[in-house]
Amino acid sequence: MMVELMAQVKEAKETYVYDLLSKRNVVGVGLGYKVSAGVNTGEPSLLVSVTHKLAPFALAAKDLVPPVLEGVRTDVVETGVLRALELGPRDRWRPVVPPGVSIGHYCITAGTFACLMRRGAEHFILSNNHVLAASNQGQEGDAILQPGAADGGSLDDCIATLADYVPLDFGTTSPDCPIAEWSAKLLNYAAGVFGSSHQLRAVKQTAGINRVDVALARPLSPDLVSNDILYVGVPTGVGTATLGMEVQKTGRTTGHTQATITQIDATVRIDYNGPTALFTGQLVAGSMSQPGDSGSAVLDMDGRVVGLLFAGSDAITIFNPIEEVLLALNVELAL
Secondary structure (H helix, E strand, C coil): HHHHHHHHHHHHHHHHHHHHHHHCCCEEEEEEEEEEEEEEEEEEEEEEECCCCCHHHCCCCHCCCCEECCCCCEEEECCCCCCEECCCCCCCCCCCCCCCCCCEEEECCCCCCEEEEEECCCEEEEECHHHHHCCCCCCCCCCECCHHHHHEEEEHHHHHHEEEEECCCCCCCCCCCCCHHHHHHHHHHHHHCCCEEEECCCCCCCCCCECCEEEEEECHHHHHHCCEECCEEEEEECCCCCCCEEEEEEEECEEEEEEEECCCEEEEEECCCCEEEEEEEEEEEECCCCCCCCCCCCCCCCCCCEEEEEECCCEEEEEEHHHHHHHHHHEECCC
């Protein structure tokens, strides 16, 4: 019966997710259990995350979240703005750098070293695109620092180089068509002649949907890094996250923390310090992270890696399912 109810909630989510995301303050939609008066009722429902709750009279009719959709109850959850996390002080680790500590592309603040991955015979450091590849701005071979720059790291602290990443899709990209580029330049020149300071930029619309925020770095030396996650230990394997599962992580800001998965198959809009990116198929847990914990490996209580943390707020933590990470990068966990 529970499986049938959850399937009904999933169907409602797939039908209404983008309508709900278009409403004021809504930043995420996922499958979870309805909470009433602070108590988990165990009733499968559609959880709608909002930056902040407002009284119904303060919202236009089009921005109200219906209490029921296709026979499925909704539950509005206040989470705050969901941000990519990347701030907070941590130490310099030598001679061996363990997962769970401060790391980052030389142009960003800092994030967290998740764990080691393997592709063929070669081992790589796993973290987020926005941690290792500076949100698509990085180039292969760029320096990866430990600790990250925000924690005092400099080019003398380089332990790896950027090897690979999955680009983040913000909904637009530079066009492939040179005619569009030259048209924009011509119009900007004409505007300048007539005294206008406004500038046009040619862009191409993209799908704008993401499933992972991931990147790999190549250690300068294999013996410079380990897969013994700080405060957790060496992962025992990979697993599949489920609703209600207790999970744990070690991150550079909040250290070792635990929480419970409250949503699966969530579609969320993430603020990358200005541009936003839409993610689908995500996992949501309770509060277990702060800025700087991005890139942390999320594990079940038996030590299996189930996800890669990349965003959240004071109220929730968001992570990519590990299956999506492995598939996107064509890697496997190094044991």
